[in-house]
Amino acid sequence: MRNRWYGIVLLGGPGSGKGTQAVLLASTLNIPHISTGDLFRGNLKQGTPLGLLAKSYMDRGELVPDEVTVGMVRVRLSEPDCDKGFILDGFPRTIAQAEALDKVLLEFGKALTGVPYLHVSDALLLERLSSRWTCRVCGAVFNKVTPPPREGCKKENCDGELYRRPDDEPETQKNRIRVYEKQTAPLIIFYAKRGLVVEISGEQDVQHVQLDMLRAVNLEIVVDEPSQKARASLVEDDC
Ligand code: AMP
Numbered sequence: 001m002r003n004r005w006y007g008i009v010l011l012g013g014p015g016s017g018k019g020t021q022a023v024l025l026a027s028t029l030n031i032p033h034i035s036t037g038d039l040f041r042g043n044l045k046q047g048t049p050l051g052l053l054a055k056s057y058m059d060r061g062e063l064v065p066d067e068v069t070v071g072m073v074r075v076r077l078s079e080p081d082c083d084k085g086f087i088l089d090g091f092p093r094t095i096a097q098a099e100a101l102d103k104v105l106l107e108f109g110k111a112l113t114g115v116p117y118l119h120v121s122d123a124l125l126l127e128r129l130s131s132r133w134t135c136r137v138c139g140a141v142f143n144k145v146t147p148p149p150r151e152g153c154k155k156e157n158c159d160g161e162l163y164r165r166p167d168d169e170p171e172t173q174k175n176r177i178r179v180y181e182k183q184t185a186p187l188i189i190f191y192a193k194r195g196l197v198v199e200i201s202g203e204q205d206v207q208h209v210q211l212d213m214l215r216a217v218n219l220e221i222v223v224d225e226p227s228q229k230a231r232a233s234l235v236e237d238d239c
Contacts, residue, residue, distance in 0.1 A: 003084070012202055036073060
């Protein structure tokens, strides 16, 4: 594969499968997966002031204030592993964050290259969130579609304990979906106006979504028929 810089923002509601797909795509493209939710949870685990501040918002399913979130992302994007690009998952979540991201990238002499949007109906989002279990160690996510093994995570030799995220409780879930519709969904139009958005059905199985994601970031895929597994050979196209 030739060296190409990827600036990818992954859009989709809570429970749309963004996290799972971001991990897969990041590993294929060999660029970091940056999840603001994970950064906040990591800070909380370490008991930093940023983590404690974020907790009060996360527990209610509200957004952490833009200036705090943008500052954290700015620092993360300055790290050397972002030299080849990045996949942002859970950021931006407001138009103000998107505009701030543009400014940060402009300073770096870069611009976004693609915005895959995972569409899942509200009813299915709620169903997935209410059955979601997350691994404490590797962050893998299980739900009705990918049921959790009884004995713990088991993903790629991980044996982490599975737990329910506090913000996956029913009232908080509903609020997260409301906040998403009001503050984050407008980003679809914001980026579509620049021709960056590719809509993907997040209601397909993980492998099919994965293939659509690769197409969305302009990778030509040679699918391993008939299994349609994402063991695809990847060849970069010329666009
Ligand atoms: P997530 O893991 O992406 O579902 O995020 C969990 C929670 O972290 C959200 O409900 C927010 O409280 C907070 N959070 C994550 N990303 C952002 C962001 N870009 N802006 C504000 N708050 C965020």
